[in-house]
Amino acid sequence: MSIAMLEKQIKTGDFANLYIIYGDEDYLKSYYCKKITDKAVTNFESFNLQRFDGIPDMAQLAAAVNNLPLMSAKKCVVLRDTDLKGMKAGDWKELQNIITSLPPECILIFHFDSVKVNAKKDERFKKLLSLAKGNGLAVQIDSPSKDDIIKFLAKRAQKNSCSIDRPTAEYIFETCGEGLNNLACEMDKICAFAGGGKITKEHVDAVAIKPMTSSIYDLARAVSSGKLGVAMGIIDELFYRKEEPVIILSALSGAFCDLYRAKAAAVSGQGQTSIVNDFNYRGREFRVRNAMRDAARLDLGFLEQCLKLLMQADLKIKSARADKRTVLEELVVEISKAGAGRKNASY
Structure with missing residues (x-):
């Protein structure tokens, strides 16, 4: 179901008995859960709004659901990050019984925050979605455009x-x-x-504080331009922020994959749209745009060399004996040396 339907129900106050809020966008999931409870619970929040984290005790949940609201037309019970797959068989059966016999005064909200669910593969979650088809609403909230x-x-x-x-x-x-x-x-x-x-x-x-991914693109630009001092400064900053070396290397590999794809597309006469569609960059088109801009000054052979160096560094950094920072610094030096003064070849 769409967010538009959820917004309409919040606006009119014509609530369903059951809500299942899931997806990738944490801010909006929390936002809409709060909008439901703020609108539905009009008095005595401490009594009419009850929250459970993780797998709840089924007796306590049943009591919370069945207690009548106090001086409010509705009461809300929020289940945050209930791990359906981790529930005992008996608890899972009891949870289904509770859902199918919800009193009209109660709104039960499943808020899947950090627990990720798969509507195609998770059998219990698929069953939960089917239970919402009667008097409920399931809303998948993913990253916005x-x-x-x-x-x-x-x-x-x-x-x-x-x-x-x-x-x-x-x-x-x-x-x-x-x-x-x-x-x-x-x-x-x-x-x-x-x-x-x-x-x-x-x-x-x-x-503004740049996230690691943004710093990684700055690092990729620095090393590919032969700016060793700038690159080492970014490495220092990332370690100061206690970023994991393996994650830094993974993100840097991703940045060079972007550059390679952009250059390969340009060499073969393809444009941004082709890369977005072929490699699923939808919603991240800016990455393709920036990669095409930065790859214009680089040649394909250099980028192939970078990918080989990244692969070698990946094998080293996952070795128990390797000093992970040293591996990263050596990688930066090797790519920077290869990129220094390199001219863009014509193809």
């Missing part, structure tokens, strides 16, 4: 008595990452620094 994120940033700026134009909002999106939780925090910080008025790129650069 770039346009939706830009609108979100504009609204967040307005909420903080600021304004932002689209290019600056796109810069924040590309600089600070994709998760709305993270973007909301960064936008609030940028607005506080700006002190009202229009947000500029300078405000973003002054206070």
